[in-house]
Amino acid sequence: MVQIEPFAVEQWMDAYENTPGVLNIAETCVASISIDYLQALCIDKSKPGPLALSKKLTYGAIRGSNTLRERIAALYTEDGVEPLSQDDVLLTQGAILANFLLFYTLIGPRDHVICVYPTYQQLYSVPASLGAEVSLWKLKKENRYIPDITELETLVKSNTKMIVINNPNNPSGSTIPGNVLGAIVDFAKARHIIVLCDEVYRPLFHSLPRGKEAPPSILSFGYERTISTGSMSKAWSLAGIRLGWIASRDKSIVEAVAEARDYTTISVSRLDDQIASYALSDDVRPNLLRRNLDMARTNLELLDRFVQKHKDVCNWVKPTAGTTAFVQFTQNGEPVDDEAFCLDVLSKTKVMFIPGSKCFGHGKDFKGLVRIGYVNDTAVLEEALKELSSFVGQNLSSRI
Ligand SMILES: Cc1ncc(COP(=O)(O)O)c(C=O)c1O
Structure with missing residues (x-):
């Protein structure tokens, strides 16, 4: 029987997200949208909607429609970088299955x-459940949660098969800059190590410091053994269609994963494929992305105001990208018990977020930190922060 750690964040969401009247600021998707809303974003109003209602619901194309795989490949277009082809893309039911299939196929x-x-x-x-030895590359607050490349030397072993990174990062909302990505790729290339970058929050680089450019995808560094996973859930607000993907320029990796995928997937839903194709079309994609980047910036400023107002009991590294922030609360100068804090806040205010040490850490790591998913509907965030502000005012103190 498989030995696998309980998936703490998913279990927490499942337990509390349907609390009646919940003010959910735990969610990591940019506020989800309906098909009607998607259609309203279309530049050409005379265009038909996403669903071809008369099409028979066969399995469809096994790896996903050409149209959708082309549009996903186009998301990786970068000046001076060879374009990706639809054959470099495999569709999955969400990025969660994309990541799972990659480990299942490549790691032992x-x-x-x-x-x-x-x-x-x-x-x-998941790699640990497959029997692999896993070393954690600890991101430090004092380094703005950006990986320290010098530590790779001490972590690497002769049997290191894969380096796994996540850009933008969940939960901290940090961005790995292009030069650090380049250094990770150089390190991996010299040792023939695969680099998997979970890029589900790409391209939500909404709040980089002035003058800093959004980093390229991991596929843009000229090293074949790089893999990107992506999703319609987060940056494209369509978690309900359960559509993610694997993209790699390494044909042997794509083919190996496709063979394993035959046993889990056959094909993704044709309806999901059509909706995703529509969302990523030139008529819809720019408006959807603009809406989501604007919402992320607006909401981050609201959260920033909250953190500033309560800075005697609350601190963070302000996110630069993605949809989540890692915020630490303190009581009398010491980190709170984040699980008890989240439960107390939920029961007294209906505001829901995620305890950091329980859902992202081992033991005492990330004590007092909570993950806030701040790119929910702005009105929900405003209401939640109002409630949280009065809770914090009444219950937390900086006096020692
Ligand atoms: C980093 C990361 N990867 C993958 C996923 C899974 O996303 P989905 O299966 O909805 O595409 C999530 C969801 O929270 C995530 O945060």
Whole structure:
């Protein structure tokens, strides 16, 4: 029987997100949208909607429609970089299955995997469940949660098969800059190590410091053994269609994963494929992305105001990208018990977010930190922060 750690963040969401009247600021998707809303974003109003209602619901194309795979490939277009082709893309039911299939296909008991931490737990717990040895590459607050490349030397082993990174990062909302990505790729290339970058929050680089450019995808560094996973859930607000992907320029990786995928997927839903194709079409994609970047910036400023107002009991590294922030609360100068804090806040105010040490850490790591998903509907965030502000005012103190 498989030995796998409980997936703490998913279990927390499942337990509390349907609390009646919940003010959910735990969600990591940019506020989800309906098909009607998607259609309203279309530049050409005379165009038909996404669903071809008369099309028979066969399995469709096994790897996904050409149209959708072309549009996903086009998301990786970068000046001076060879374009990606539709054959470099495989569709999956969400990025969660994309990541799972990659580990299932490529990682085994004799392998060693290096994975950034904190991150989405799947990225280190699944390789461990497959018998691999996993070393956590700890991201530090004082380094703005950007991986320190010099530490790779101490983590690498002769059997290191894969380095796993996540850009933008969940939960901290940090961005790995292009020069650091380049250094990771150079390190991996010299040792023939695969680099998997979970890029589900790409291209939400909404709040980089002035003058800093959004980093390219991991596929743009001229090293074949790089893999990107992506999703319609986060940056494209369509989690309900369960559509993600694997993209790589390495044909042998794509083919190996496709063989394993035959046993889990056959094809993704044709309806999901059509909706995703529509969302990523030239008529819709720019408006959807603009809406989501604007919402992320607006909401981040609201959260920033909250953190500033309560800075005696609350601190963070302000996110530069993605949809999540890692915020630490303190009581009398000491980090709160984040699990008890989240439960107390939920029961007294209906505001829901995620305890950091329980859902992103081992033992005492990330004590007092909570993950806030701040790119929900702005009105929900405003209401939640109002409630949280009065809770914090009444319950937390900086006096020692
Ligand atoms: C980093 C990361 N990867 C993958 C996923 C899975 O996303 P989905 O399966 O909805 O595409 C999530 C969801 O929270 C995530 O945060």
